[in-house]
Amino acid sequence: MTFASLGLIDPLLRTLETLDYRQPTPVQTEAIPAVLKGRDLMAAAQTGTGKTAGFALPLLQRLTLEGPQVASNAVRALVLVPTRELAEQVHESFRVYGQNLPLRSYAVYGGVSINPQMMKLRKGIDVLVATPGRLLDLYRQNAVRFEQLQALVLDEADRMLDLGFARELDELFCALPRKRQTLLFSATFSDAIRQMAKELLRDPLSIEVSPRNAAAKSVKQWLIPVDKKRKAELFLHLLQDKRWGQVLAFAKTRKGVDQLVDELQAQGVSADAIHGDKPQPARLRALERFKAGEVQVLVATDVAARGLDIDDLPLVVNVDLPIVAEDYVHRIGRTGRAGATGEAISLVCADEVQLLAAIETLIKQVLPRREEPGFSPDHRVPQTTLDGQVLKKPKKPKQKPVPGAGATGKGKIHLGNWFDESEKPAVKAVRKMPGFGKPSARKGPKKPG
């Protein structure tokens, strides 16, 4: 299969040649001809499958060959994305793929001044990539108009809903012309997403590229059990001992991200952070520096890191497991992209065993465990099973009846109750039991990125 056989025009084929894209990925093979024909699309495709080119290439072609010149403040194709980083990234893809075409693209998102965006929109934009909140602001201020809109793309639609953009999206959908092409991409398909698809799409072609929620096969995954308080120390040890190159690390909270970055920097490791508290220019700068190889470790929260495209990233480390199991799939999707192999290592403490069980159920595999010498946890991480069970400590073997006391029956000492919460003997004695390590009650999740 070649890009030419999918019906792409010469200027795009030349660009793909310079990018060294030799053949289309599965999502591209399916999406490109359908989008060129004007069909609506509902696609379950993860980041890393080449989905951006799957919609960007045919849309660029249609915008070049069909439709009027863009009018002042008008937009001809709108791509809605959940985060600022993804907006920049998708815009960059359109810029690169469309380098030989006479089209203008631009990205708008919150967290930066709105005035330059209003100025830029005055001339009209062929492809506008936007986060929903800022786009709505611009629309309400008449800085953007949709009469010329030919195509709408919802990228990572599930994430937009997760981030609470449902109201903004509804208001925007009402403002768009009904006659248009709509493409919906989502990693997962909840009822809410299906409902949205039903309302927005007309006779869509459904594409499911990799089995839903299955982690990329090219990523080797395992976990290292460790006590919570030693995670940073273990990370630093592995970084040095295994001579890791660049690492993308994930922590659960903004505070956790900052703490890890501080500890790494204190040890002379070049590290930077991406999370929701950082101003937008600082987030983009951190990403650029990481991509340029100036920073060895980039530490991020889930919200900020969703959809980041970083070429040839060999290693992702989950310093904390994500609260939402699907985010695990997205995190490890940063590595093993476009056919490359990658590794994803999770540092898991006893508190996280329920999160681990949920992830393993989702990805349909129990993650292999490798203990790191010197870091065996005091609080053991209980074993998990494929059906999401957390195995408690092994049962104490049945005691032989003590002469004169009997093990069962009324009025007799009942040894079997020893390991009930209420009656357990001194903690010290129980800790010696293999498999002991009941996770302490987890506090409510802190707000991520």
Ligand code: AMP
């Ligand atoms: P995406 O899933 O759109 O984020 O793309 C993942 C990565 O794959 C990006 O770095 C693209 O540049 C790259 N890519 C997309 N399509 C191809 C292709 N056909 N051949 C090689 N690399 C590709």
